[in-house]
Amino acid sequence: MSAVDYGREALDFIEGLGAYTKVPDAMDALATAFGRYGFEHIIVTGLPNPDQRFSQMVLAKKWPAEWFSLYTQKGYDRVDPVIRKCRQTVNPFEWSEAPYDPELEPGAVEVMRRAADFRMSRGFVVPIHGLTGYEAGVSLGGVHLDLNARSKPALHLIGMYGFDHIRRLLDPVPHPSMRLTPREREVLAWASQGKSAWEIGEILHITQRTAEEHLATAARKLGAVNRTHAVAIAIRHRIITP
Amino acid sequence: MIHVISAVNRHLYEDVLEQHFRVRHEIFVEERKWEALRKPDGREIDTYDNEDAIYLLALDNRRVLGGSRLYPTTKPTMLSEVFPHLAAVRGCPSDPLVWEWSRFFVSRERRDGAFNLQLMAAAQEFCLDQGIERLCLVMETWWLPRFHDIGFVVTPLGLPALIENSWTMAASIEVRQESLDVVRDRIGMKNVVRHDGPRLDAVARANLCGLAAQRRSA
Incomplete structure (x- = not known):
């Protein structure tokens, strides 16, 4: 050749x-x-x-x-x-x-x-x-x-x-759409600790509504059906640490 | 920040560009021993340092810490003129949306990995903003795993060859939001590129170079 x-x-x-x-x-x-x-x-x-x-x-x-x-x-x-x-x-x-x-x-x-x-x-x-x-x-x-x-x-x-x-x-890299903003990660991390949207709002000095929006966006990006599912996916992909 | 310097705003950076040619001489000639680039005046300038080159220079109070150069492939490039054998399989690109990436350097004091990544992020960010789709480059082959590491999609244009005792290859790198996101994630920064002065349209300028070349050959 x-x-x-x-x-x-x-x-x-x-x-x-x-x-x-x-x-x-x-x-x-x-x-x-x-x-x-x-x-x-x-x-x-x-x-x-x-x-x-x-x-x-x-x-x-x-x-x-x-x-x-x-x-x-x-x-x-x-x-x-x-x-x-x-x-x-x-x-x-x-x-x-x-x-x-x-x-x-x-x-x-x-x-x-x-x-x-x-x-x-x-x-x-x-x-x-x-x-x-x-x-x-x-x-x-x-x-x-x-x-x-x-x-x-x-x-x-x-x-x-x-x-x-x-x-x-x-070692698959998470799909790009799974990329969360630092705020979304933070909110999800608190949710994984069992905090409610109201509590997360208090902790981060944002309104409950904003916290809920961050959680919803994070769940959508991760392709999760609900908040618990989003937390599970985020932990599995090491987006947050349990 | 990493500054975009081109024909449209170089009047703001004449001192910086001068300094950058000297830094390049220090790094490419004195340190890396690319003797072919040696110049008596200590300024490393080649044929591609002309009005169509775009520089991405990392500055700290107008001190040059690192950088790289972009050049339209609608004109003859270093790859097509000096190293065409490296692109023997797929050929040298000539396309307003493909730019040659060359003269990547980092000053000695900033040789930590993170700074390298900033310069890589800058190239992706600039090209995304300008609508450039691919970069082509001549690189030492051991860089390939580093690009792979940060999720850059690198396609070889030919097989590696020994050049000045280093395995060297030609490749193209895709400009992608996903690639930029991975590097940004690694360096923990959002925007790294800064553009002062009049707005630049790199692709339009590349088109113009292409037209000029057509006229010459007609």
């Missing part, structure tokens, strides 16, 4: 990602897309801090079950040179480019060797660094890979968009 063919295929895939509204469907689509480059295994994951467990950070994966349990049981994430490099760079890289000292880091030797036992002798990683400093990555593994100067930029973009799509499916 020419560079433009790689590009067109990648961009078409990215633009079609929105059609997958469930994580397993999106992962199947990603597996097919990455499969065209020879990758057999995918993991989409946050990188654990020292006090976090790796298994809590994984957003989605297509890994052999046996490999995942070995990886978590042995705590390979603590010694994996790929994870270390993923934190340090914004550029995508091949697993073989993640440096380690075989003399001083037997754990790193072991994780790379065992991965190969599960048909992951080679791999490619797209690091993700978010605005608030969160660290994540999409890691792809396989044996016979189409990994070259033309395919890598395509994998780079598919990885980044794949990550974003999976993340959003797992």
Whole structure:
């Protein structure tokens, strides 16, 4: 394929990602897309801090079950040179480019060797660094890979968009019409404490009628049938804290 | 506040614009080492700093803290003239409702995330107000997750390529009320853009540029 063919295929895939509204469907689509480059295994994951467990950070994966349990049981994430490099760079890289000292880091030797036992002798990683400093990555593994100067930029973009799509499916942002004004949130927060419109009016120095209007608008924006329902939706979407 | 500075009101800001070219030189040349932009007089000015450029500059008592530049795609742009290979798949937009967004910078003292977000909000707010539908830009690819983070809808125009050792890509960003709402929510501010002086009609000016280009080619 020419560079433009790689590009067109990648961009078409990215633009079609929105059609997958469930994580397993999106992962199947990603597996097919990455499969065209020879990758057999995918993991989409946050990188654990020292006090976090790796298994809590994984957003989605297509890994052999046996490999995942070995990886978590042995705590390979603590010694994996790929994870270390993923934190340090914004550029995508091949697993073989993640440096380690075989003399001083037997754990790193072991994780790379065992991965190969599960048909992951080679791999490619797209690091993700978010605005608030969160660290994540999409890691792809396989044996016979189409990994070259033309395919890598395509994998780079598919990885980044794949990550974003999976993340959003797992943590949907409330619908924009659910956006409440600070006053509406305040009124709803008091309603969640069992206050009546009259009491809320007294607390906020507004009339009972104004308080009722704020509650009604908030309920309408949230698509609630009544005040109690509005409070429940607002709590569920963390618009107010119970 | 983030001030809109264009041909219609630049007489109110001559000192600020001068200062901003020097700040750009400090940041893009001295700090980020884009040697191609180096100028003997220490003012980073390129072909697109002309009467059709619109600047969104964050000012504190007329001191430039950060900013970005908008340029109509009805004229040749940095993307179409310097980096067309980055838009090899989808092509370079040329449309009065699509503007190129470039020279995004934040002075060293304000490199906290929130200030970045203010500049991003300013671009959305300005474009919504002017009826601009999309921004196109050349950016380092690691910015993509940051835009995703604040709900910007970013569509690639081609694949990333290494430019000066950084993976760089061309993309377009949709101007949407929802995107502006998400950033506003994050920074806890309502309006960030301020426009002094005569009213600007950016799209009409872009149309005019398009007409002029047609005349030249006719």
